[in-house]
Amino acid sequence: YRQNRIAYRVLRLLYRHADRVVALTEGARRDLNKNFAVPDRKISVMQTNAVLPPEIIKRLEQWDGETGRDNDLIVSVGRLSPEKDQMTLLRAMTLLRTGRPWRLAIVGDGAERSALENFARQNGLAGRVTFAGHVADPFAWMMRARVAVCSSVYEGLGNAIIEALACGTAVVSTDCPYGPREILQGGRYGALTPVGDAAAMAMAIEAALTLVP
Secondary structure (H helix, E strand, O other), X not given: OHHHHHHHHHHXXXXXXXXXXXXXXXXXXXXXXXHHOOOHHHEEEOOOOOOOOHHHHHHHHHOOOOOOOOOOEEEEEOOOOHHHOHHHXXXXXXXXXXXXXXXXXXXXXXXXXXXXXXXXXXXXXXXXXXXXXXXXXXXXXXXXXXXXXXXXOOEOOOHHHHHHHHOOOEEEEEOOOEHHHHHOHHHOOOEEEOOOOHXXXXXXXXXXXXXOO
């Protein structure tokens, strides 16, 4: 887009005057270096911006990791906007094996909600998909779910993935720039699927549900 090209040129000039630029991921660092000519010596990579309140930490410490789990529950946490691409997730749900018990909770709100709800109704998913809206405490859902899914086209980092891992919840995520691959260490701690690939996502969700204790 023309406005993006203009903004990039302005940013290249402004970044020259920065004492330090803070990025969340190594991918963002490379992007700053390549596209905005920010030297490595000026970039600090945080790797997380998650802040857990003491009460959440205490709750996780006192939890055995299984009490309250729903073995058929899949959760997706994030605003309902195009870059989060929950539509690919819903398409993946239509491809799950017939007879497989599952429920999906989409936690968050945004401009795409109406389109997502319409898709769920038109494709026979309405009885299995809950649109929970915005919630202040995503851990209540992460601690219940068996699988957490990130379907994003891109991520600044992906705090929902970190929150899921903190709860011991299996993760399926798109391999989008930049956070998921770094958080999941290339697939070591969760499944990575191509962006927008509903069939691959469905297979990864099936595999994660099959690993139910």
